[in-house]
Amino acid sequence: MLRFARKRMLASLVSLVGLVILVFFLVRLTGDPTDLYLPIDATDAMREQFRANNGLNDPLVTQFGRYVWDLLHLDFGDSIRRARPAIDVVLEAFVWTLQLAVITMSLVAVSATVLGSLCAFWAGRLFDRAVTFVSLIGASAPDFWIAIVAIVLFSIHLGWLPTSGTGGWQFWILPVSVLFIRPFGLIVQVVRGSMIGTLSSPYVKTARAKGVKNRPIIFVHTLRNAMLPVVTVMGDQAAALLNGAVVVETIFGFPGVGKLMIDAILQRDFNVILAAIMVTAFAIFLMNLLIDLAYLLLDPRIRA
Amino acid sequence: MKGMSLVLAALLASTAGAFAQANTDVTIVLGEELDLVEPCMATRSNIGRVILENVSETLTELDMKNGGQVAGRLAESWEDQGDGTWRFKLRQNVKFSDGTAFDAEDVKHSLERATSPEISCESSRYFGDTKLSASVVDPTTVDIKAEPAQPILPLLMSVLTIVPAETPIEFTRQPVGTGPYVLSSWTPGQSIVLDRRADYWGQAPAVTKATYVFRSDSAVRAAMVQAGEADLAPSISVLDATNPATDFSYPNSETMYLRVDTSVPPMNDKRVRQALNMAIDRAAFIGSLLPEGTEPAVAIVPPTTLGWNPDIKVPEFDPEGAKKLLEEAKADGVPVDTPIELIGRTDNYPNATEVNEALQAMLQDAGFTVNLRMLEVAEQEKLYSKPYLEGRPPQLLSVLHDNAKGDPVFSAFFKYHSDGRQSGISDPKVDDLITRATAATGEERAKLWSELFATVHDEVVADVLLFHMVGFARVAERISFQPTIATNSQLQLSEIGFKN
Numbered sequence: 001m002l003r004f005a006r007k008r009m010l011a012s013l014v015s016l017v018g019l020v021i022l023v024f025f026l027v028r029l030t031g032d033p034t035d036l037y038l039p040i041d042a043t044d045a046m047r048e049q050f051r052a053n054n055g056l057n058d059p060l061v062t063q064f065g066r067y068v069w070d071l072l073h074l075d076f077g078d079s080i081r082r083a084r085p086a087i088d089v090v091l092e093a094f095v096w097t098l099q100l101a102v103i104t105m106s107l108v109a110v111s112a113t114v115l116g117s118l119c120a121f122w123a124g125r126l127f128d129r130a131v132t133f134v135s136l137i138g139a140s141a142p143d144f145w146i147a148i149v150a151i152v153l154f155s156i157h158l159g160w161l162p163t164s165g166t167g168g169w170q171f172w173i174l175p176v177s178v179l180f181i182r183p184f185g186l187i188v189q190v191v192r193g194s195m196i197g198t199l200s201s202p203y204v205k206t207a208r209a210k211g212v213k214n215r216p217i218i219f220v221h222t223l224r225n226a227m228l229p230v231v232t233v234m235g236d237q238a239a240a241l242l243n244g245a246v247v248v249e250t251i252f253g254f255p256g257v258g259k260l261m262i263d264a265i266l267q268r269d270f271n272v273i274l275a276a277i278m279v280t281a282f283a284i285f286l287m288n289l290l291i292d293l294a295y296l297l298l299d300p301r302i303r304a
Numbered sequence: 305m306k307g308m309s310l311v312l313a314a315l316l317a318s319t320a321g322a323f324a325q326a327n328t329d330v331t332i333v334l335g336e337e338l339d340l341v342e343p344c345m346a347t348r349s350n351i352g353r354v355i356l357e358n359v360s361e362t363l364t365e366l367d368m369k370n371g372g373q374v375a376g377r378l379a380e381s382w383e384d385q386g387d388g389t390w391r392f393k394l395r396q397n398v399k400f401s402d403g404t405a406f407d408a409e410d411v412k413h414s415l416e417r418a419t420s421p422e423i424s425c426e427s428s429r430y431f432g433d434t435k436l437s438a439s440v441v442d443p444t445t446v447d448i449k450a451e452p453a454q455p456i457l458p459l460l461m462s463v464l465t466i467v468p469a470e471t472p473i474e475f476t477r478q479p480v481g482t483g484p485y486v487l488s489s490w491t492p493g494q495s496i497v498l499d500r501r502a503d504y505w506g507q508a509p510a511v512t513k514a515t516y517v518f519r520s521d522s523a524v525r526a527a528m529v530q531a532g533e534a535d536l537a538p539s540i541s542v543l544d545a546t547n548p549a550t551d552f553s554y555p556n557s558e559t560m561y562l563r564v565d566t567s568v569p570p571m572n573d574k575r576v577r578q579a580l581n582m583a584i585d586r587a588a589f590i591g592s593l594l595p596e597g598t599e600p601a602v603a604i605v606p607p608t609t610l611g612w613n614p615d616i617k618v619p620e621f622d623p624e625g626a627k628k629l630l631e632e633a634k635a636d637g638v639p640v641d642t643p644i645e646l647i648g649r650t651d652n653y654p655n656a657t658e659v660n661e662a663l664q665a666m667l668q669d670a671g672f673t674v675n676l677r678m679l680e681v682a683e684q685e686k687l688y689s690k691p692y693l694e695g696r697p698p699q700l701l702s703v704l705h706d707n708a709k710g711d712p713v714f715s716a717f718f719k720y721h722s723d724g725r726q727s728g729i730s731d732p733k734v735d736d737l738i739t740r741a742t743a744a745t746g747e748e749r750a751k752l753w754s755e756l757f758a759t760v761h762d763e764v765v766a767d768v769l770l771f772h773m774v775g776f777a778r779v780a781e782r783i784s785f786q787p788t789i790a791t792n793s794q795l796q797l798s799e800i801g802f803k804n
Contacts, residue, residue: 035685039347039429041718041725050424082339082492083475092492148523155531163527164519166494253519255493268682 004296005289012285016278020071023277024064024270032056033080033268054080067274076278077271081264086271090257090279093244096166097256098283100248101241103172104179109234112184116191117218117226123196131188139185147178147251164252175252179245183237190233194226201225227298235291239284329513330783330800333525333534337518341490342475343465344418344425349793353538354496354516356794359401360465360481363392363411364458366710368608368790374458374710378406378466378482388453392461394444398505400468401486408446412438413469415448422473427463430714436460455745456711463709484509484798493518498797509798526551526778535780536800538791541654542595545776553597554787556775557606557708558653562646562663562768563688563701563719565728570640571698575633577765579626580700581619583670584663586770588621593655593662597774603757604715605707606772608789611741611753616761626670643673648702649684653773660702674700689725704773708793712753713742720760729766734759 034050051057076087119128155163244258264272336350343360346352363379379392398406415438418425435451485498496516519525526544528534545551570576586600602616634640648660664676707715716738722730741752760766777787784801
């Protein structure tokens, strides 16, 4: 198990290095940050000074060498826009994204697994149809629309929840609910499909013949076997959340990493883009490792 | 189940009550987060709206309530000493928020800091290539010398934020100023809090505490004021300005125009440029794609600017006349059939795409061949500023220009001088007028600017001036606040009052 983890980490490290090289040069293709940082009517002297202060006049290779050298000392460089260490800016935002992702995915995992299993058990009945109908709407409705409608309904008309921002637990309800809908709709369907297949396997029939009750059949005997494809899709959805939820962050004024990254790209704040990509990539590698380990736990055949 | 939802509703309602605030505290919701709180960057509108004249003050300020006069703030008076030097008498008994006293040394250091090559302070852009130096005469008197002489030096001092002489030459995260408020907390991405100072030199403003929050979505900003979570959203989209009781329009100092590069055929022919102007039905935009209150423009600066010329007339909408002019030009061998690129910027203002599509349609109706391209800010900027690309097709850049500073000098050179970074013309008479107006003072200055506007508009036909834009603010009913043309770049908390 440890050897497996070590091997995966090493492979991930190689990808991370490749990613840094690729992004470092790609972002510089977008142009010179000077044009966006300084006002349109800045003098040439101001522009020249700005480039010199930020090391933008050096050849690309020199800039890259300096970046790597600093990186080896765990210095991710300063944000041009914010005049402070890029990694501080990114970690501040990532903490919010991580909380949002963890809360949302936990709720999705529990509710989608339970409801999806029940749908499979009652396949074709009213309950199944109702849940499928709702989950399909959820998976296909645009989230910015849901978010705005939710604000109008719950904050303005009913006055129950704050429109946006951060603070106590009530500030989390709308963003988490909006983020919840899409992965929930998708995963319910995956659980349902996988469970229907498993429920018709011979060992379930045997268990039934032996008189095992419905609840243990669903949640003890079949669910574990049906979970492998579900875990894969969940990992995929969680990775998307870790990359930041731009729409939700924008509308609810949630200071996460998605909007930070978009802003950094638009402002050509290279060090922030790189730090954000490294942090999220690292988190996603870690999560993939956890998923692989979950496979090992769920299916003894993989361990062999 | 019903009981449970009632309990839940009651619980939520009780926590919502916790958002209410003290009577004299306000929450202001801005569209763009501040990445810096550095006073010398306060000419950026998002930073200026929080810092300028609230935390950091200037020697002078532009008094928009009284017709855009230059008024004293930290300076009590000033006079021209000749030779490019102005002498400023400073206000006495003024203290910074860290307790130190304000004097001439602070002014000298603030000027040196703002123009230092070690940091890129945005306020220095207003000084252009003028070299400014300060010398201390006595603790309450400072001489500021401009090379070359700068007749509007007192106006320029309205962008120089004053910091204590001990402030290091690097961007600060804890600004110290002489203003009525002190920055007491800054949580990046979430909020900034200003608290009223007890030892401010001037009259104490009514607002005791201001919390700034940031929401990039206009609908959410408007909703926050409606839901009582915020008291003021200084900028919302016209689409969200739906409540006449709380939503006010104000001239936002932006002017929309089509920048024409007159060196590229067929734009080098004056008749073609006249035809462009005649092809556009300006009145049709107002109250439809653009909000009521938008004014047709005849100059690149808003009407509150020095030297505004009331005699210039908006070009009449005359597509037939435009067609005739194009035919005449064509008969003289001007390639009027060359496809022209109309280059807009996505989300530059509400309905930007629709406005540019309408412009395209109107130009085509008058006989032009126009292709519309909507670009991102950085892409458009590449085409907007010199050096222009070699071999470029004829282009019309659909852009906004902002000048809330009351003097055309901040626009004229860049937009119309042969060496201006975004100028599409090269005209010796225009160059001469700009040079003379820049050096002139008083009535002579106003007269020369007036003449420049008439020349550019009627003689040279340099571009297609379109509209002076308006912005919208949503103001909660419990506070009184009147947005003005200055609201785009600053938001003085001292101008906010309470109705009860």
